[in-house]
Amino acid sequence: MTIRQQTEEIEKNILHPCACLSSESRGRKRKEKPCEIRTCFQRDRDRILHSKSFRRLKHKTQVFLAPRGDHYRTRLTHTLEVSQIARTIARALRLNEDLTEAIALGHDLGHTPFGHAGEDILREICPGGFEHYRQSLRVVDILERNGRGLNLTFEVRDGILKHSKGKGDIFCSRGKSETLEGQIVRISDVIAYVNHDLNDAVRAGVLKRSTIPSRFFKIGESQSKRIDSMVKDVIYCTSSPDMEEIGMSEKMKDITYALRDFLYKNVYEGDVSKKEFRKARKILLDLYNYYMEHTEEVFREFPKEMTAEKERIVCDFIAGMTDRFALMMYEQHFLPQPWMVF
Ligand code: MG
Numbered sequence: 001m002t003i004r005q006q007t008e009e010i011e012k013n014i015l016h017p018c019a020c021l022s023s024e025s026r027g028r029k030r031k032e033k034p035c036e037i038r039t040c041f042q043r044d045r046d047r048i049l050h051s052k053s054f055r056r057l058k059h060k061t062q063v064f065l066a067p068r069g070d071h072y073r074t075r076l077t078h079t080l081e082v083s084q085i086a087r088t089i090a091r092a093l094r095l096n097e098d099l100t101e102a103i104a105l106g107h108d109l110g111h112t113p114f115g116h117a118g119e120d121i122l123r124e125i126c127p128g129g130f131e132h133y134r135q136s137l138r139v140v141d142i143l144e145r146n147g148r149g150l151n152l153t154f155e156v157r158d159g160i161l162k163h164s165k166g167k168g169d170i171f172c173s174r175g176k177s178e179t180l181e182g183q184i185v186r187i188s189d190v191i192a193y194v195n196h197d198l199n200d201a202v203r204a205g206v207l208k209r210s211t212i213p214s215r216f217f218k219i220g221e222s223q224s225k226r227i228d229s230m231v232k233d234v235i236y237c238t239s240s241p242d243m244e245e246i247g248m249s250e251k252m253k254d255i256t257y258a259l260r261d262f263l264y265k266n267v268y269e270g271d272v273s274k275k276e277f278r279k280a281r282k283i284l285l286d287l288y289n290y291y292m293e294h295t296e297e298v299f300r301e302f303p304k305e306m307t308a309e310k311e312r313i314v315c316d317f318i319a320g321m322t323d324r325f326a327l328m329m330y331e332q333h334f335l336p337q338p339w340m341v342f
Contacts, residue, residue: 002036011039016094018243020179026154029141040153045102047150053109053139059322061115063197063267071203073196075108081196082107085231086188090181092235093243100181103159106152107185110135112319113326114280116268121284126315133164135319143316147303155179163189167264170256171248183246184234191230194259195223201267216259219252230256283330287318290333 001009008023015021022039035043048054057076073081083104090100110132112118122130137160141149159182162175170190177183198216201207220226230252237247248256267273291298291314298317306313321329 004034004036004039007039007042011096014094015096016243017241018180019095020099020155020181022096022098028151028153030151032151039098041096041098041102041156044150044152044156045098045105047152048102048106048109048140051109051140051144051150053144053320054105056320056322057108057111059324060111060113061118061323062193063115063200063273069203072200075111078192078196079105079108081192082185082188085191085227086184088231089184089188089234089238089246093180093184093239095184096179096181099155099159099179100184102152102156103163103177103182103185104188106140106156106160107136107163107189108132109139109160110137110319112284113321113323114276114284117273117277117280118284118319120277121281122315122319125285125288125311127309127311130315130319131164133161136163137161138316139320142306143302143320147306155182158182159185162186165190167260171245171253173245176245180243180246187234187246187248190256190260191227191234194256194263195227195230197263197267198259199223201263204272206267206270206272213258213262216255216262219255283326284318286334287326287329288314291317 008021011019011021011023022041025040028040034040038046054076057079058074060075062073062075062078083101086100086104087097089095090097112122112130112132112135119130119132137157140152140157140160144150155178159177159179162177162182163186165172165175165186170187177186198207198212202209202212216226219229230248233252234246234248237249237252238245292310295310295314298314301317302313308316318326
C-alpha cells in the first residue's frame with residue numbers, strides 16, 4: 001500500500017460521512033498517474049501554490065491601489081487569510097481540509113490589477129464579459145503552464161468557479177459549490193474580507209472608527225474576536241450528523257451582510273475609491289488599446305496554439321498583470337522616458 005493509499009484510508013475512517021473523499025474524486029480532464037505520496041487534492045494545492053499566478057497575487061490590490069504601506073492586505077495575504085479561516089472550519093467539521101485549502105489558495109488567481117476597478121473595466125471590454133471567478137478557472141485550466149493548465153480535479157475547479165457571490169446571498173443554493181468544502185471557501189472569503197478591509201480602511205483613514213456603526217463591534221471589538229465569532233457561528237450552525245450545507249445563524253448573517261453593505265457603500269464604492277477608479281480605468285483602457293495595436297508583444301507571452309480571439313488574449317494579458325507591472329507598462333508606453341545623456 002502506498003502512502004497515498006494509506007492517507008485515503010485514514011480519510012475514510014476519520015472524516016465526516018458528508019466529506020468529499022480524495023479517493024472518490026471525479027478526477028481530472030486529462031488522466032494522470034496518481035502520486036504515491038500525496039492525495040489528488042494535496043497535489044492540486046501544491047500545483048496552485050507553485051504557479052506563477054499565485055506569486056503574482058503578492059502585487060495585486062485588495063482594496064487600495066498599489067499601496068505603499070507595508071501592512072495593507074494584498075491579494076496574497078487575503079488568500080492566506082481565507083485559507084486559514086476555511087481550514088479551521090473544515091477541520092472542526094471533519095471535512096476534507098486539503099480540498100478546502102486547494103480551493104482557497106486558487107480562488108482569486110483570476111483577479112485583475114487594481115481590484116474591483118480592474119474587474120469593472122475588463123467586464124466592459126472583454127468579449128463575453130469578465131468575472132474574476134471565471135477568470136480564475138481559465139487561469140488554472142488554460143493559461144498556466146504555457147497553455148496546458150494545471151489539470152486540477154473536478155472538485156477544486158468547481159469550488160474555484162463557485163466561490164464568489166459578489167453582493168448576492170452567500171447561502172442561496174443557485175451557483176453553490178457541489179462540495180461542502182467549496183461552500184466553506186465561499187463563506188470564509190466573506191468572513192476574511194469584511195474584517196480585514198474594515199481594518200485597512202481605518203488604517204488608511206478612509207473610515208473613522210467613530211463613524212462605524214457600533215452594532216458591528218457587538219460580535220467583537222477587535223478583528224480577531226469578530227472572525228472568531230463568525231467562524232464559531234458557522235461551525236455550530238453547520239455541525240450535525242447529516243450536514244447538507246454550510247450555514248450561519250440569522251443573527252450573524254444580518255451582521256455580516258450589513259457589514260458588507262457598509263463597506264461597499266463607504267469603501268469599495270466610496271468617494272476615495274471612485275477617484276482611484278478613474279485613474280485605474282484610464283491606465284487599463286490605454287494599455288488595452290495599446291496592446292490591441294501591438295499584439296506581437298502580447299502573443300509572445302502566450303503559446304502559439306492558443307486559438308482565442310485577439311481581444312480575449314489581450315484581456316488575459318491585462319488581467320494577469322500585477323498593479324506594479326501595469327503601472328510600469330503604462331510608464332513605458334505613455335510617459336516620456338528620461339534621456340540618459342549628460
Ligand atoms: Mg477572495
